Amino acid sequence: MKERITLYHTNDLHSHFENWPRIHQFLIQQRRMLEQEGEEVFLFDIGDHADRSHPLTEGSSGKRNVDMLNHAGYDAVTIGNNEGITFSYDELNELYDHAEFEVILANLFTSEGKRPDWARPYLIKTTKSGIKIGITAVTAEYPVFYEKLGWHITSAKDELKAQVRAMKDKVDVIILLSHLGIREDEWVAEECPDIDVIMGGHTHHVLENGRLHHQVLLAAAGKFGMYTGKVEIDFDHVSRKVSGATATLYETGGLPKADDQEAEWLAEGKELLSNEITVLDQPIQHNPLQEESPLTNLLAEAILEWCDADLSIVTGGLLLHSLEAGPVTEYDLHHILPHPINPCLVELTGSELKEVIRQSRHQAWPTTVIRGLGFRGTILGEFVYKGLEEKEHQFYVGNELVRSDQVYRIATVDMFTFGFFFPEMQRAKKYYFMPEFLRDILKEKLRGDAR
Known part of the structure; x- marks a missing residue:
């Protein structure tokens, strides 16, 4: 006798709520239909559902995302890096207080080495016919960021192997919710043959019909809710093994209206962020492609003061709009700085600083379109320095000539330290300020100037 088990999965929505109504409706209808036909149906999210670039997620600290998952009837979720390292310790610790689903996460612990109360390393679900399905989950490791926030992230691979060992004699089917990325998922398929299905995310890969890798089915549904995934598992009751598994993606744009x-959710987010920060007598204009853009210079000054640095480096593209005259609310600051990007203090020698300046002057960079790295804008924009002067092709910091062997403290943004832009910053000693984002720094600057 064979039985079919159906799994629906989403990943990396990143609070793209414009796609959520169709996904929600589709999942509710499909589940109801299949359950009426006697099939077992389970629904999973693989992380990064919440993204603080949306005002509703920001204003509710992600709890409205949890409401949406509740209403759609999810059985279990795991977290991505957006839940894990863009919310403060307390915000993440309270995020799932009202969740009506299980949160599965094997490789996150408190700084004291305890699993958080809201997460479990694995879950066993039993079908009506007695099939036992073991589900475990792991998320991408960002140890420096997790440690700064008060968490301890461990090796996803080691934890995964431990959970598979703990489950394999208790269950008939093993499923992994993986927010690790496609390459890591391939490694898992090679190293953990007891796993039957890996539903993945993090690298936003699209596997239209899944992919069989070392006899393990890999499935993934891209990003931003553009797809919803379905996995069908055929289980043989005689052999007590999975006899086959297939994957399908449904394009959201092709689902019923x-x-x-979205307008209601945006209005709700705006209301949640309506707290007034200050009142401007005149607008603070902004042009991302101008070195002397007033708002970019204000941000450069704010981050310089916040980090207590010798100089600061920012770009105009970090700011998306000007600030108009009149009341400035938290929503206004979120509107111009939606990125989950943290300030960072980097120590560079004078010779390394000069190399960074040289690289930043690449003529193509200001108009380069940036994706990822926490950036939620469009173009990189012009580089702006505060605390640095250039006179007759010589650089000065604090009115003193930059010396090649002297170490300078540079205030900048975390995205410049990940290696894509400046290898010198990736290798350098650095200190990340968390959980504050750039909009928090600018908020304090505006409040201070108002006083």
Whole structure:
């Protein structure tokens, strides 16, 4: 006798709520239909559902994302890096207080080495016919960031192997929710043959019909809710093994229309962020391609003061709009700085600083379109320095000539330290300020100037 088990999965929505009504409606209808036909159906999210670039996620500290998962009837979720390292310790610790689903996460612990109360390393679900399905989950490791926030992240691979060992004699089917990325998922498929299905995310890969890798089915649904994934598992009751598994993706744009709630969610987020920060007598204009853009210079000054540095480096593209005259609310600051990007203090020698300046002057960079790295804008924009002067092709910091062997403290943004832009910053000694984002730094600057 064979039985079919159906799994629906989403990943990396990143609070793209414009796609959520169709996904929600589709999942509710499909589950109801299949359950009426006697099939077992489970629903999973593989992390990064919440992204603080959306005002509703920001204003509710992600709890409205949890409400949406509740209403859609999810059985279990794991977290991505956006849940894990863009919320403060307390915000993440309270995020799932009202969750009506299980949170599965094997490789996150408190700084004291305890698993958080809201997470479990694995879950066993039993079908009506007695099939035992073991589900475990791991998320991408960002140890420096997790440690700064008060968490301890461990090796995903080691934890995964431990959970598979703990489950394999208790279950008939093993499923992994992996927010590790496609290359890591391939490694898992090679090293953990007891796993039957890996539903993945993090690298936003699209596997239209899944992919069989070392006899393990890999499935993934891209990003931003552009797809919803379905995995069908055929289980043989005689051999007590999975006899086959297939994967399918449904493009959201092709799903039946649903009530558009994006305007309502945006209005709700704006209301949650309506707290007034200050009142401007005149606008602070902004042009991302100008070195003398007033708002970019204000941000450069704010981050310089916050980090207590010798100089600061920012770009105009970090700011998306000007600030108009009149009241400035938390929503206004979120609107111009939606990125989950933290300030960072980097120590560079004078010779390394000069090399960074040289690289930053590449003529193509200001108009380069940037994706990832926490950036939620469009173009990189012009580089702006505060505390640095150039006179007759010589650089000065604090009115003193930059010396090649002297170490300078540079205030900048974390995205410049990940290696894509400046290898010198990736190798350098650095200190990340967390959980503050750039909008928090600018908020304090505006409040201080108002006083």
